Amino acid sequence: DAKTTQPNSMESNEEEPVHLPCNHSTISGTDYIHWYRQLPSQGPEYVIHGLTSNVNNRMASLAIAEDRKSSTLILHRATLRDAAVYYCILRDVESGGSNYKLTFGKGTLLTVNP
Amino acid sequence: DGGITQSPKYLFRKEGQNVTLSCEQNLNHDAMYWYRQDPGQGLRLIYYSQIVNDFQKGDIAEGYSVSREKKESFPLTVTSAQKNPTAFYLCASSIGRIRGYTFGSGTRLTVV
Numbered sequence: 712d713a714k715t716t717q718p719n720s721m722e723s724n725e726e727e728p729v730h731l732p733c734n735h736s737t738i739s740g741t742d743y744i745h746w747y748r749q750l751p752s753q754g755p756e757y758v759i760h761g762l763t764s765n766v767n768n769r770m771a772s773l774a775i776a777e778d779r780k781s782s783t784l785i786l787h788r789a790t791l792r793d794a795a796v797y798y799c800i801l802r803d804v805e806s807g808g809s810n811y812k813l814t815f816g817k818g819t820l821l822t823v824n825p
Numbered sequence: 826d827g828g829i830t831q832s833p834k835y836l837f838r839k840e841g842q843n844v845t846l847s848c849e850q851n852l853n854h855d856a857m858y859w860y861r862q863d864p865g866q867g868l869r870l871i872y873y874s875q876i877v878n879d880f881q882k883g884d885i886a887e888g889y890s891v892s893r894e895k896k897e898s899f900p901l902t903v904t905s906a907q908k909n910p911t912a913f914y915l916c917a918s919s920i921g922r923i924r925g926y927t928f929g930s931g932t933r934l935t936v937v
């Protein structure tokens with residue numbers, strides 16, 4: 712599975728934008744980029760995914776580099792409820808049965824200061 | 826509302842006993858998964874199932890067993906062969922190859 716690299720932790724102030732980076736230099740053409748977040752003692756929550764183009768939804772935006780070797784999850788105005796571990800994951804949609812699996816790393820712990 | 830239900834939320838068992846964790850979904854998702862999470866760590870895949878009556882081992886299947894007799898249900902049994910069973914267990918489901926997973930709220934298992 713192609714791997715991702717994320718900073719262990721980041722800090723932000725409330726109501727400011729947050730840019731969470733992810734490097735995936737070995738990404739293949741059929742890998743989708745997924746982001747999840749996990750609040751303490753809860754299951755992960757799907758945030759957003761994309762393939763090549765930038766994506767927006769009500770939770771966040773996903774900016775994908777032109778060469779697809781990196782991406783950035785953007786929270787436009789951080790709130791205290793956004794404090795969580797954020798996971799960047801690649802999902803290969805072409806590799807037979809194993810394409811259903813998601814492999815989670817340790818993610819980035821986001822702290823939001825009031 | 827559709828979702829995934831894991832029960833119980835907390836579970837305590839004595840060492841050497843088998844225990845079964847429940848996972849039910851009403852999302853009509855084809856695929857279901859079990860993950861384990863230890864403190865400060867990411868999620869590790871135990872088993873997954875793409876269709877009824879079929880499942881595959883994940884990265885840490887030893888000491889665990891599953892069944893998929895119904896589309897809605899994917900119970901996980903933690904057997905006495907699992908050396909370090911105390912952990913947070915998460916069940917998830919998905920449909921298709923592109924969409925994201927939906928996770929349950931987890932079961933925290935403590936073996937004493």
